[in-house]
Amino acid sequence: MERTVFSHTLTIGLMLFALFFGAGNLIFPAMMGQMAGNEYGQANLGFLITGVGLPLIGTMAIGFSGVKNLLALTQRVHPLFAYVYTTLLYLTIGPLFAMPRTGSISYEIGIKPYVGSAYDSIAMAIFTVLFFGVTFLFSVNPVRMVEIVGKILTPILLVSISILAIASFTVPVGKPQEPDSSYASEPFFKGFQDGYLTMDALAALVFGIIVINAIRAKGIQDRKRILSVCLQATLIAATMLALIYTSLTYMGASSVSTFGILANGGEVLTSVTGHYFGTFGGFALGVIVLLACLTTSIGLTTSCSGYFQQIIPGMSYRSICMVLCVISAILANIGLEQLIQFSVPVLSILYPLAIVLILLTFLHQLFQGKRAVYMMSLLFTFLVSIVDGLKDTPLHMEQVNDWFQQYLPLYPVGLGWLLPACAGAIIGLFQKKGS
Numbered sequence: 001m002e003r004t005v006f007s008h009t010l011t012i013g014l015m016l017f018a019l020f021f022g023a024g025n026l027i028f029p030a031m032m033g034q035m036a037g038n039e040y041g042q043a044n045l046g047f048l049i050t051g052v053g054l055p056l057i058g059t060m061a062i063g064f065s066g067v068k069n070l071l072a073l074t075q076r077v078h079p080l081f082a083y084v085y086t087t088l089l090y091l092t093i094g095p096l097f098a099m100p101r102t103g104s105i106s107y108e109i110g111i112k113p114y115v116g117s118a119y120d121s122i123a124m125a126i127f128t129v130l131f132f133g134v135t136f137l138f139s140v141n142p143v144r145m146v147e148i149v150g151k152i153l154t155p156i157l158l159v160s161i162s163i164l165a166i167a168s169f170t171v172p173v174g175k176p177q178e179p180d181s182s183y184a185s186e187p188f189f190k191g192f193q194d195g196y197l198t199m200d201a202l203a204a205l206v207f208g209i210i211v212i213n214a215i216r217a218k219g220i221q222d223r224k225r226i227l228s229v230c231l232q233a234t235l236i237a238a239t240m241l242a243l244i245y246t247s248l249t250y251m252g253a254s255s256v257s258t259f260g261i262l263a264n265g266g267e268v269l270t271s272v273t274g275h276y277f278g279t280f281g282g283f284a285l286g287v288i289v290l291l292a293c294l295t296t297s298i299g300l301t302t303s304c305s306g307y308f309q310q311i312i313p314g315m316s317y318r319s320i321c322m323v324l325c326v327i328s329a330i331l332a333n334i335g336l337e338q339l340i341q342f343s344v345p346v347l348s349i350l351y352p353l354a355i356v357l358i359l360l361t362f363l364h365q366l367f368q369g370k371r372a373v374y375m376m377s378l379l380f381t382f383l384v385s386i387v388d389g390l391k392d393t394p395l396h397m398e399q400v401n402d403w404f405q406q407y408l409p410l411y412p413v414g415l416g417w418l419l420p421a422c423a424g425a426i427i428g429l430f431q432k433k434g435s
Helices: 004-019 025-067 070-074 079-096 098-110 115-138 141-172 187-198 200-217 224-259 265-311 317-332 336-362 371-390 398-405 419-429
Strands: none
Touching: 004 025, 004 200, 004 224, 004 265, 025 070, 025 098, 025 187, 025 200, 025 224, 025 265, 025 336, 070 079, 070 187, 070 200, 070 265, 070 336, 070 419, 079 200, 079 224, 079 265, 079 317, 079 336, 098 115, 098 265, 098 317, 098 336, 115 265, 115 336, 141 224, 141 265, 187 200, 187 336, 200 224, 200 336, 224 265, 336 371, 336 419, 371 398, 371 419
8 A cells, every 4th residue: 555655655756856847957957057157066955955955845835825826825915916916927927938949949959950040930830830749749638648748757867867967976077167257256146046937936836736646546534544555756856857957057167167158058958968978968958858848738738728727717628738838839949049038027027926925825824825925026026026127127216126126125136035924924014903
């Protein structure tokens, strides 16, 4: 019996790992390693907090809360906030950013090196249609998600990455160099912010439901037992993610002396695999990227379709899957760099809100679920995060940003929202019960 339970837990842990480990998880640690140089250790530690710790705490938060979905969780703040924030989150991790990025990265690393520049546009168009066509086919049968992702695709993915990681540690490409100026002074906090780009803490609030449902599907209904299995599954996923991120970060740091600073993490991985394995390396990397991105794309499509079916009951699940995949295929063709550039301001706004929401979920009983605590803490967080998120866009609030930069603690390292969030929670705590 215990062996069967562990087998189920391992399968769910592998599924969770595969859902998290997608497009950005490959390219961002490798590029961060290049830029961080010999400070890669501190940068990697910061990245692990936002790229591993927060997502898995977020997954646990869904189970701990006992709610049926993210919309129900955000209702604790306010009904309007619930619909606006939840919809923005699903659009961000779905058809506007994360889903297109899975197709774009798959093409950039796995296909583009073998296509002549004259045929690049048409090849990408064909590839993205096929990629999201496969995503659609798997997504319309979500009942088999655990078996398909956990038992088949994930082991292949892990073996492929392990081969590259072992090679990078046993025979390093080179020695880490001096860090880029952006990592020289505060590498930990820069790595912390780099973890936002994975979008995994946002996705955790969505994937948590998949994990809980998968546990229940195995016949486990007791709440404490569900949380226990969920914790074990998240620890399995966390261990694998931490090992792989650390390997990719070191891979990037050790590559600079040989290849120099490259344009993006995709080029880093292509160069390193070519260095070790030649033509075979490029093919192996393409397989790694395709599997990683495909599993994430399936998970995102399944989750997003479920949500949009809930708020648009007139559309069938299958139709919504189709719409999301078509939109993603179109947006994937604008290019990887543009997708990343557009996503940064949005993530800088949404991420602090997600972090505060996760923390308040665990403290819910402590303040007896008082709505004012949620509202004031998230309001103060938003007032800071929107200024920080828009600072490098045409919508920047220069005077407010400059004031925050000078007077708000931790704002220069991207954590200016932390103290206002705490202050908002305290103010909400002392408001009258009806507030």
